[in-house]
Amino acid sequence: MAVEPLYNALSAIKTLRSNVAVAFESLGNGIRSDHGEDGKETKFLLELQDQLTVVNNNLRDVEQSIGNLQPPHNPFSLGNSGYLSHEYSHDRQALYSQLVLSYKWTDKVHEYCNLAHAQLSQNSLTRSYTNTASAKRRRVQTSSHNVPPHAVDKVITQIDRLLPEMSVSITRPFATNVVLHVSVGRVLRAIIAFKGLLIEWIIVKGFMESLDLWTESRFKVFRKVTENAHAAVMRFYMPPMPEVSVKSFMTWLHSFNTLFSDTCKGCGLHLRNAMPPTWREFRTLEPYHEECKP
């Protein structure tokens, strides 16, 4: 909604109120000494008439500027902040300034998003469906990053049950979003940060290494697997079907159960450049060396 007409309407109302106040004040004071002695009633009436004309004009301005306003299409959804009106003493909450701040912040985010969107839509390597959406509007707008926690839990426990060698534990160190600790056999451990059902970050490490979101493995082989996992996250990324995307990724990760015992499908050996096959084909999950992958 455009802000300019709303601003004009508000200032028109302000002018109207102030001039109405002036008119009532002079009416309340009645005839004053500065009206003189001769024909003071006529003077007073003329003055009042002028003031009422001004008020009339102001009222017309207000009506005109209101006519310029477009009513919002749907009622404003204030979310939880709607409950603020239930509190009688507004001073007690000290929420107003915070609300204003966060409003400004989201407004800025919105602006940056628009800029980023304009930039990214020119990029042919985009992993989102933003540019196809304009051509063929999807019926259901599923969101993969705003999913209720119990739905996320359900998807993850389902996957956990499906993959025998994988065990997962769900933690929520940052309020609603899941940070998943995964171990695959006694081969590797991984830490996966989710945003809703969207995989945002993953680090793969050795079975005996300690896990956190920022330090990478001491071992070259797990650093390579981490790198490939990032590629896999992108490969399996499917916003309309986030569950499928997570499930395919986890199945892919599960196939590293045999990281050290598999031979490469390309050359038939365990090692190439002193590294085991760290690549798994996305569809077939067949192991390949970095240098042998098709």
Next chain:
Amino acid sequence: MILMPNFGVVVAGPPRTVHLLNNSEQPATVFSILESGQKQVPLVSDPLFMDLMKKLASVYTGKQQTRMEAKGPRFEVADFLVKLGTVTMNQNFKGVLVEVEYRPCVVPAYCWELIREFMQGFLGTCAPAQAPVYLQNRMQEIYQPLDTIQQYLEQFREYRKAVTVR
């Protein structure tokens, strides 16, 4: 570098032997293995234990101390660790030990074939076909520094046996 000063220990009953071992990979740890008959009691402790045993050495009677050492260069190839150790027993040259460790993997059974392929790469036919005897019963267990020590001890014992035969 693996050091093995050997102490003969006499307690009431049959004589027992304590092997004290040091590994330069874990410089702040002393491994000691007490042998009594068929049983073995391993102990992992900090270096003070070595000093304590040296103090006690005068108290213990019995066998003379044998000092065995495997010392040599250390290489890293990707995640493999290769150590070539010249073995000496009381400063006499005994042979060469090659240690290969694949550090990312903690279960020997998972990576034995991979290690074997790696060893074949530079040892050719000298590479062993079977895992070391000590490991064979522990292929499915999680590998620990003590397991390396036990394998060195196994090798050192072979060298000492060779001496008594001669």
